[in-house]
Amino acid sequence: MTEHDIIIIGGGPAGLAAAVAARKAGITDILILERDEFLGGILNQCIHNGFGLHTFKEELTGPEYAARFIQMVEEEHIPYLLNTMVLDINSNKEVTIINKESGLTIIKARAIILAMGCRERPRGALNIPGYRPAGIYSAGTAQRFVNMEGKTVGKEVAILGSGDIGLIMARRMTLEGAKVKVVAELMPYSGGLKRNIVQCLDDYGIPLKLSHTVIAIEGKDRLTGITLAQVDENRKPISGTEEYISCDTLLLSVGLLPENELSEGAGVDLNPVTSGPFVDDRLETSTKGIFACGNVLHVHDLVDYVSEEASLAGVSAAAFLKEGQKKYADMVEIAAEHGVRYTVPQRLDKEHMEDQITVRFRVADVYQDRYISVYYDGERVSHKKKRVLAPGEMEQVILKKENLKDYPDLKKIVICTEVE
Amino acid sequence: MKEMYYDAAIIGGGVIGCAIARELARYDMKICVAEREEDVCSGTTKANSAIVHAGYDASPGSLKARFNLEGNRMMEELSKELDFPFIRNGSLVLCLDEEDLPNLQALLEKGVNNGVEGLTILSGDEVRAIEPNVTDQVVGALYAPTGGIVCPFGLNIALAENACDNGVEFFLNTEILGIEKTTEGFDLKTPDSIIHAKFVINAAGVYADQFHNMVSEKTLTIIPRKGDYLLLDKQAGAHVNHTIFQLPGKMGKGVLVTKTVHGNLLIGPSATDVESKEDVRTTADELTEITKKAAYVVKDIPFRKVITSFSGLRAHEVGGDFVIGEVLDAPGFFDAAGIESPGLTSAPAIGVYVAELVAKKADAKKRADFNGVRKGIVHPEKLTIEERGNLIKEDPRYGTIICRCEGVSEGEIVDSITRTLGAVSLDGVKRRVRAGMGRCQAGFCGPKTIEILARETNRAPEDICKNRPGSNMLKKEEKGAANDRA
Numbered sequence: 057m058t059e060h061d062i063i064i065i066g067g068g069p070a071g072l073a074a075a076v077a078a079r080k081a082g083i084t085d086i087l088i089l090e091r092d093e094f095l096g097g098i099l100n101q102c103i104h105n106g107f108g109l110h111t112f113k114e115e116l117t118g119p120e121y122a123a124r125f126i127q128m129v130e131e132e133h134i135p136y137l138l139n140t141m142v143l144d145i146n147s148n149k150e151v152t153i154i155n156k157e158s159g160l161t162i163i164k165a166r167a168i169i170l171a172m173g174c175r176e177r178p179r180g181a182l183n184i185p186g187y188r189p190a191g192i193y194s195a196g197t198a199q200r201f202v203n204m205e206g207k208t209v210g211k212e213v214a215i216l217g218s219g220d221i222g223l224i225m226a227r228r229m230t231l232e233g234a235k236v237k238v239v240a241e242l243m244p245y246s247g248g249l250k251r252n253i254v255q256c257l258d259d260y261g262i263p264l265k266l267s268h269t270v271i272a273i274e275g276k277d278r279l280t281g282i283t284l285a286q287v288d289e290n291r292k293p294i295s296g297t298e299e300y301i302s303c304d305t306l307l308l309s310v311g312l313l314p315e316n317e318l319s320e321g322a323g324v325d326l327n328p329v330t331s332g333p334f335v336d337d338r339l340e341t342s343t344k345g346i347f348a349c350g351n352v353l354h355v356h357d358l359v360d361y362v363s364e365e366a367s368l369a370g371v372s373a374a375a376f377l378k379e380g381q382k383k384y385a386d387m388v389e390i391a392a393e394h395g396v397r398y399t400v401p402q403r404l405d406k407e408h409m410e411d412q413i414t415v416r417f418r419v420a421d422v423y424q425d426r427y428i429s430v431y432y433d434g435e436r437v438s439h440k441k442k443r444v445l446a447p448g449e450m451e452q453v454i455l456k457k458e459n460l461k462d463y464p465d466l467k468k469i470v471i472c473t474e475v476e
Numbered sequence: 477m478k479e480m481y482y483d484a485a486i487i488g489g490g491v492i493g494c495a496i497a498r499e500l501a502r503y504d505m506k507i508c509v510a511e512r513e514e515d516v517c518s519g520t521t522k523a524n525s526a527i528v529h530a531g532y533d534a535s536p537g538s539l540k541a542r543f544n545l546e547g548n549r550m551m552e553e554l555s556k557e558l559d560f561p562f563i564r565n566g567s568l569v570l571c572l573d574e575e576d577l578p579n580l581q582a583l584l585e586k587g588v589n590n591g592v593e594g595l596t597i598l599s600g601d602e603v604r605a606i607e608p609n610v611t612d613q614v615v616g617a618l619y620a621p622t623g624g625i626v627c628p629f630g631l632n633i634a635l636a637e638n639a640c641d642n643g644v645e646f647f648l649n650t651e652i653l654g655i656e657k658t659t660e661g662f663d664l665k666t667p668d669s670i671i672h673a674k675f676v677i678n679a680a681g682v683y684a685d686q687f688h689n690m691v692s693e694k695t696l697t698i699i700p701r702k703g704d705y706l707l708l709d710k711q712a713g714a715h716v717n718h719t720i721f722q723l724p725g726k727m728g729k730g731v732l733v734t735k736t737v738h739g740n741l742l743i744g745p746s747a748t749d750v751e752s753k754e755d756v757r758t759t760a761d762e763l764t765e766i767t768k769k770a771a772y773v774v775k776d777i778p779f780r781k782v783i784t785s786f787s788g789l790r791a792h793e794v795g796g797d798f799v800i801g802e803v804l805d806a807p808g809f810f811d812a813a814g815i816e817s818p819g820l821t822s823a824p825a826i827g828v829y830v831a832e833l834v835a836k837k838a839d840a841k842k843r844a845d846f847n848g849v850r851k852g853i854v855h856p857e858k859l860t861i862e863e864r865g866n867l868i869k870e871d872p873r874y875g876t877i878i879c880r881c882e883g884v885s886e887g888e889i890v891d892s893i894t895r896t897l898g899a900v901s902l903d904g905v906k907r908r909v910r911a912g913m914g915r916c917q918a919g920f921c922g923p924k925t926i927e928i929l930a931r932e933t934n935r936a937p938e939d940i941c942k943n944r945p946g947s948n949m950l951k952k953e954e955k956g957a958a959n960d961r962a
Binding site: 159188211273 | 754759865866867868869872875876877880883885917920922943944947949951
């Protein structure tokens with residue numbers, strides 16, 4: 057069985073950034089495993105711009121952003137396998153892979169970085185009733201058809217869900233000559249970035265109907281139309297608000313799910329809120345030596361933050377290999393409370409932590425003029441007012457090691473929202 | 477108008493039509509199957525509970541009871557001969573109320589009467605010991621060790637392939653528009669041909685009454701009875717081991733909760749009589765109803781893991797039993813009608829029975845060259861690492877995974893398209909190899925499967941359909957349309 061210092065599962069933005077960071081931290085024996093025929097992951101189909109403002113201080117398209125990292129991987133001579141699917145990872149860090157060249161093989165890693173990304177929730181997960189005709193796509197699948205295969209998925213389009221891919225595809229389909237009739241969102245607020253609502257819907261006169269959902273799907277062969285209805289505060293359709301919209305295509309942008317089936321095989325504990333692994337401040341999962349970053353850890357809005365997070369995973373995996381089996385100190389719990397849905401990481405090793413760590417989180421609802429507060433064992437240590445907080449925009453707080461020194465017996469850090 | 481001549485024409489390529497076709501292929505006859513859709517297994521057979529019933533439920537003396545028992549006994553052997561998935565996982569009928577226990581006993585007695593073997597009544601604790609997720613309210617259950625689960629696609633398609641390999645001709649996309657009695661037999665009109673057949677076998681599912689009534693004064697009435705289902709991710713498949721039924725009680729008939737042969741969890745069906753024989757719409761009310769009923773008998777079902785919902789139509793004949801045999805006032809015309817539950821279980825036995833009737837009437841002799849063995853598409857997960865490595869060495873396409881959720885390789889997909897009666901649609905591929913059947917529901921593999929289908933069948937991707945013609949996945953690009961592809 058061949059063995060590598062670090063195996064990285066996934067050659068998208070997270071895997072690439074993790075590989076580069078691990079290499080710069082001195083690890084030479086790294087292998088990236090990618091199931092698709094190119095590196096770059098989902099960025100390859102994101103041909104719109106808006107990537108890289110934080111990382112490169114310029115606005116790039118998805119493929120351009122990916123190309124920067126692919127170039128770094130090439131320059132560092134980091135090996136990778138394409139068209140290679142990982143079938144299994146176990147807690148001994150043995151990875152079963154399959155590809156055309158070597159068939160089915162098992163390779164071993166001293167450390168693993170999980171960077172498999174996420175998938176879209178399909179129609180079935182929503183239980184939208186009605187027929188099951190052709191013409192219903194998740195937004196990302198339609199994006200692949202249009203941007204990578206050069207195909208036309210439909211002419212008259214309705215979009216359910218206002219996640220960022222749905223918003224981007226509303227604009228993209230319009231530019232392709234399709235008529236995008238409506239974007240309907242179950243929640244009373246959009247799940248996407250404000251800038252995408254402005255640039256992809258408002259600029260093209262596409263209506264966004266909040267608190268609306270699809271209650272029927274018509275068409276036995278190809279989709280012929282949908283029925284929209286307004287929903288009440290319990291998200292139940294309100295009788296009398298039904299509206300029929302004829303369309304040949306329904307795109308779904310109703311949520312992304314981290315793809316952690318492999319992680320579970322390796323004994324990694326998952327957070328039911330994020331569907332991603334529980335991690336500490338070094339992004340190490342509950343299985344020692346297995347780290348996670350990017351959308352497999354929690355779904356991000358911006359690739360720039362994926363790269364930053366993945367670099368930390370790369371550095372942490374390198375440190376893990378150099379330190380050997382370090383003694384794990386007692387962990388401080390990081391808890392999400394009062395309007396904060398989750399945090400990443402969820403625990404902190406304050407003895408071995410970096411000088412500062414970024415805790416990322418999402419809020420549970422749209423809030424105006426609320427404070428984000430941080431408590432150390434009940435003592436409020438930070439209290440910052442935000443004009444608007446929305447579930448679609450990831451937030452962060454920075455925790456500094458020097459501040460934590462003053463709390464030697466600290467057990468729990470709470471991150472919450474407060475009205476005052 | 478093309479004219480064709482057959483000894484026997486079978487209407488319907490569902491599990492019943494194909495079971496009859498495969499059994500009739502044992503005889504020296506010229507046989508065809510006419511199927512309205514683009515593929516076999518496209519009606520009632522594609523959307524049902526996938527259960528091999530033990531046989532305690534059918535009324536003693538009914539055709540349902542007879543063929544259920546016979547079909548159940550045949551299934552294991554047949555699954556080996558034709559290489560389709562079947563598991564005898566046993567079934568449990570739960571009783572939730574002390575007052576209903578006599579009904580459980582009555583069900584056992586009915587089953588014994590029908591000839592079902594191994595039936596026993598378990599106490600509530602005994603049930604919970606073997607099935608920890610059933611509700612605490614269970615006071616007893618009827619345990620039927622002969623109950624099983626089957627892949628309905630696998631069974632139907634295997635029967636069709638084996639029939640085809642033994643000389644039965646299949647006409648797909650071929651709707652029968654009318655039937656006329658002639659001195660020689662029957663003329664079946666299709667949009668572009670006339671099929672002259674000495675004998676006709678009516679296995680047309682929910683439409684069997686229409687065909688029967690074209691030749692007989694003694695009419696049949698088939699009511700489409702719709703059932704909605706929820707299918708959960710494989711991560712939920714081990715939630716129960718047996719097929720869990722519920723004794724009819726205060727909550728009505730109840731729904732079943734079962735693992736499938738592929739390890740998913742299946743919940744359903746509802747039962748709603750609908751007017752249209754095409755009405756396979758799921759409804760919010762029915763999906764809610766089956767969710768509630770399932771949660772009432774099985775604890776902690778992870779409904780967050782639902783990956784799809786679907787509905788199917790049962791062909792319920794108002795007489796309540798299967799209608800099988802030669803039509804009295806239309807000699808040479810054979811019905812296999814009203815085949816609702818336990819129709820899937822009964823299919824192999826109905827196939828043998830009807831084929832014998834027809835062959836006897838035709839005075840046909842058995843062929844010496846019939847080969848009843850069919851080799852299915854390779855199941856890579858059943859191979860050892862070495863075997864799988866060798867397979868990939870021989871054909872590298874088995875090393876390229878197309879459907880990540882179900883782990884389906886390009887080699888399997890190509891085989892599903894190029895083999896006997898191969899898939900022509902995305903659903904056809906899905907039913908043969910499960911590409912697109914998993915948790916992402918073809919989100920990732922859909923584009924690749926379309927590309928492979930187009931390549932292997934020499935069509936444009938825009939011509940690839942989800943299922944029947946008209947269900948095209950992509951639109952043809954119009955000249956002059958705005959196009960700013962980067």
